[in-house]
Amino acid sequence: MPSVAEVKKRHESRLMKMRGVVGVGIGQKDGKDTIRIYVEKDHPKIRAALPQTLEEVPVEVVVAGTFKAL
Amino acid sequence: MGKPEDAKLVGECQLLGLEREGIESSTNPNVVGVGIGRRNVRGFSTQEVALKVYVKQKIHPLLVKDGLTIPDEVEGVPTDVEEAGEFSIWRPIPPIYQRKVRPAMGGLSIGHFAITAGTLACLVRDAGETFILSNNHVLANENRGAEGDPILQPGRFDGGKTDRDVIGRLDTFIAVDPDEVNLVDSALAKPFDERDVTPDILGIGRLRGTKEAGLDEKVMKSGRTTRVTNGTVVDASATLRVGYQTGSYLFADQLIIKGERGAFSAGGDSGSTIVSYDGKAVGLLFAGSPFFTIANKMPNVEKALDVKVV
Numbered sequence: 001m002p003s004v005a006e007v008k009k010r011h012e013s014r015l016m017k018m019r020g021v022v023g024v025g026i027g028q029k030d031g032k033d034t035i036r037i038y039v040e041k042d043h044p045k046i047r048a049a050l051p052q053t054l055e056e057v058p059v060e061v062v063v064a065g066t067f068k069a070l
Numbered sequence: 071m072g073k074p075e076d077a078k079l080v081g082e083c084q085l086l087g088l089e090r091e092g093i094e095s096s097t098n099p100n101v102v103g104v105g106i107g108r109r110n111v112r113g114f115s116t117q118e119v120a121l122k123v124y125v126k127q128k129i130h131p132l133l134v135k136d137g138l139t140i141p142d143e144v145e146g147v148p149t150d151v152e153e154a155g156e157f158s159i160w161r162p163i164p165p166i167y168q169r170k171v172r173p174a175m176g177g178l179s180i181g182h183f184a185i186t187a188g189t190l191a192c193l194v195r196d197a198g199e200t201f202i203l204s205n206n207h208v209l210a211n212e213n214r215g216a217e218g219d220p221i222l223q224p225g226r227f228d229g230g231k232t233d234r235d236v237i238g239r240l241d242t243f244i245a246v247d248p249d250e251v252n253l254v255d256s257a258l259a260k261p262f263d264e265r266d267v268t269p270d271i272l273g274i275g276r277l278r279g280t281k282e283a284g285l286d287e288k289v290m291k292s293g294r295t296t297r298v299t300n301g302t303v304v305d306a307s308a309t310l311r312v313g314y315q316t317g318s319y320l321f322a323d324q325l326i327i328k329g330e331r332g333a334f335s336a337g338g339d340s341g342s343t344i345v346s347y348d349g350k351a352v353g354l355l356f357a358g359s360p361f362f363t364i365a366n367k368m369p370n371v372e373k374a375l376d377v378k379v380v
Contacts, residue, residue, distance in 0.1 A: 005307065012309045016320070022359075025308030025326060028285060036305060038326075065359035067312045069207050069255070070188075070340040 004033040007055045011035070020046035022067055027060055038064035072146035074106045077121045081144050085123060098138050100125045102157055109150040121147045124154035167272065167294050168228040170235055176271030176343055177292030179224035180204060180259075182211045182240065183232050187225025189294040189341035191354055192277060193269045194258065194377035201241060201258040201377065202267060204341035205356045209257035210243035212316045217241065221259040225294075227338070238262050244374045246314070251322045254366040254374045255356040269380040273298040274345055280368045280379050282306075283325055283344070283352035290347070291355055293339030301327040301334040301363065303352075310364060312357045323370060325353045327363040334363040343379075344368070351379045 004026050012024040015037060023038035035057050039046050042063045052059055081104045082088040087097035102124050109120035123140050128151060131139060140151050168179045168187075180190040180202070188208030194201050202221070206212065209221055222230030223237040243257035261267045269276060273292045283289065287303045305326035311318050325344065327334050335342065335358050344353030344365045353365030372378060 008307070008309075016309065016311065023308050023310035023326075025305035025310075026285075027305055036308070038308070038310070063361070065361050067310055067357050067359045067362075067364055069205075069212075069312060069314045069357050070335060070337050070355070070363075 002055060004035065004057055007057050008035055011054050015050075018049060021050075022064055027062075029058065029060055032058065034058045034060045036060045036062050038062050040064070040066055074119050074121060074147050077145040077147035078104060078106055081121050081123065081149075084144070085140070098140070100127065100129075100138065101140070102126055102154055107150070109148060110152065118148065120150035123149050123151045125151055126154070126156055128153040164228065165297070167297055168224055170224055170230070172266050173268040174202075174223045174237055174266060175268050177274070177294070177297070178272060179228045179230070179294040179338070180208065180237070180341065181222055181225030181227070181230070182209050182215050183220045183222055183226060183236075184211050184215070185225065186227035187230075187294060187338050189339055189355070190223065191341045191343045192271060192351060193267055193380040194372070194375070195380050196375075196377045199260075200264050200267065200380065201260055202238060203256065203258060203343075203354070203371070203375075203377070203379075205255045205354065206243045206246055206257045207255060207314060207356070208341045209240055209259050212314055213243070213245050214316075215240050215243065215257075228294075236262070237266055242375060246319050248317050248319055251309070251320045253321070253323055253370045254354070255321075256354055256366060256371045256375060258375060258377070271343060271345065275349070277343070277345065277351050277379055278349040279351070280372060281346065281350040281352060282367065282369055283346060287352070288347050289327060289344050289352060291335065291339070291342040291344050293335060293342035293355065295336045295338035296333060299334050300330040302330065304328045304362070308364075310357075312364065321364070321366075323367060325365040325367060327353075327365060328361070329363070334358075
């Protein structure tokens with residue numbers, strides 16, 4: 001099975017182009033690695049377009065707001 | 071009992087020196103105010119309304135100079151003397167993070183002369199030479215700065231002036247590129263005098279080297295705006311889009327940090343060193359959203375600038 005980092009790398013540029021997506025990362029949930037998709041706001045249209053798993057790695061959607069230089 | 075309002079009119083004239091027809095005017099140097107309020111007895115508020123006399127300092131009646139004793143009652147209204155100190159206009163002293171400090175250290179306000187203010191990260195060394203580390207957007211004004219530009223401590227927003235607060239000059243910056251994936255937002259300034267800087271971080275202490283941060287690692291930072299805060303690394307390999315004045319840029323291999331109690335950072339904290347609980351530099355703070363703070367990984371910063379954290 002490919003590592004989470006490899007899976008993330010393969011999909012991140014496509015994910016980053018999706019509307020409402022501000023970031024892609026790696027997290028953990030219940031002891032398992034996940035692909036995190038950071039979204040600008042919690043909106044059903046944004047959520048509906050996102051995958052639930054990527055190559056069998058579960059996806060976690062995290063509402064992050066927009067990132068700005070401080 | 072007389073009316074408190076009448077007593078106040080008389081009290082204002084006799085104690086604060088106001089002029090009113092038919093009332094003798096005098097001042098009491100210890101009195102800073104007169105009003106109407108509840109009478110306090112042995113530290114507790116009572117229902118009784120009294121003529122409040124606010125004094126700089128409450129002194130024992132036997133020690134009060136002749137003629138300056140405050141009467142027990144004015145126009146039949148009991149008086150209540152309360153210590154208020156001296157009133158002044160609200161003019162707080164800015165926190166040390168936003169003031170001029172020499173030797174300057176991590177956590178303090180700093181910035182290119184054309185920006186508002188950011189944070190001094192720490193000192194770094196390259197072949198025996200010492201430099202100040204912070205972000206490109208703090209020391210080099212988002213690629214728009216030129217080598218040799220004056221760097222102010224404190225930053226311009228905190229009153230830094232180009233004729234007296236220049237700590238050094240812009241030396242090197244890693245350009246942020248709108249068409250590429252960026253790893254760091256970092257730059258170096260060269261202090262005029264090495265005695266003007268010290269490797270300490272305000273409120274944290276000395277660093278013990280650099281390392282990679284792990285997922286769930288506890289970290290802290292010291293910054294110009296929110297000072298010392300604690301948080302947790304919730305993502306150690308994030309790819310993100312970050313908005314700047316000059317546009318939006320993609321960053322890869324970033325740390326995402328969540329504050330322990332409320333926000334981990336705010337505007338002006340850019341440039342703060344992210345420090346692990348074992349005292350190692352793990353990141354360089356540069357961005358954030360209402361929920362998260364974003365930092366470059368310190369090993370990537372060291373590699374990009376070819377320096378070592380002091």
